[in-house]
Amino acid sequence: MYHTSLRRLIRKFLMLEIGAVALYRVHGRMVSKRLRPLFQEFLAIEINHREQFAALDRSLHAGRGWWARPFLDLAASVVACITSLAGTRAILRFERSIEQQAVRDYSHALTTVEHAGTRVVLEHVLADELRHDRLTSLLMQYRGDEERHVKELEKALDEHS
Numbered sequence: 001m002y003h004t005s006l007r008r009l010i011r012k013f014l015m016l017e018i019g020a021v022a023l024y025r026v027h028g029r030m031v032s033k034r035l036r037p038l039f040q041e042f043l044a045i046e047i048n049h050r051e052q053f054a055a056l057d058r059s060l061h062a063g064r065g066w067w068a069r070p071f072l073d074l075a076a077s078v079v080a081c082i083t084s085l086a087g088t089r090a091i092l093r094f095e096r097s098i099e100q101q102a103v104r105d106y107s108h109a110l111t112t113v114e115h116a117g118t119r120v121v122l123e124h125v126l127a128d129e130l131r132h133d134r135l136t137s138l139l140m141q142y143r144g145d146e147e148r149h150v151k152e153l154e155k156a157l158d159e160h161s
Contacts, residue, residue, distance in 0.1 A: 006115055007060045013109075013125075014057050015072055016102065017050040022076030023098065027091045030084035038135065045128050052121045059117075092140045099133040 024046050028039035083094045106126040113119055 003060070006113065006118065007057075009109060009113070010053055010056045010060055010118065013105070014050065014053040015068075016105070017046060017053050018069055018072045019076035019079075020046040020098065020102075021050050022073050023080045023095065026077055026080035027084055027095065030080075031088050031091060035088070035139070038139075042132055045132075049125050049128065052125070056118060056121060089140065092136055096133060096136040096140060099129050099136055102129045103133055 021043065024039055024043040028036055028043055031039055084091055103126065106122050106129060110119065110122050110126065113122060
């Protein structure tokens with residue numbers, strides 16, 4: 001992979017991880033108290049991803065930071081606030097779709113990237129994103145089961161009233 005293409009790819013992934021940090025930060029405050037520890041764990045992992053890609057970005061751009069970073073953080077925070085208005089299931093669906101796209105992007109990148117340091121970061125981040133996707137999927141299933149049970153209880157109560 002050409003050096004310029006690698007730099008663009010790293011910037012893309014840095015941008016996505018900046019967004020992920022903002023999403024988990026905002027959504028972590030919006031979900032139920034039972035889910036907050038999991039979102040805090042996800043947030044810590046995404047911060048680590050962001051910093052790994054930021055370090056790669058600095059190494060490929062001769063130590064220069066990225067001026068767009070604060071704007072990306074703000075934009076992602078706004079998106080997170082908007083999605084959180086629809087409730088926990090919507091947050092989980094949104095987060096899962098983001099995780100699934102990240103898995104596809106990182107998997108594809110591993111088929112083209114030859115730079116050893118970048119490959120190590122991609123492999124580590126991909127493993128984390130796969131775990132996030134599995135956990136988010138289980139949470140969505142749990143929330144769906146919980147909602148179904150509540151509806152069944154409500155129906156039973158209505159029948160006996």
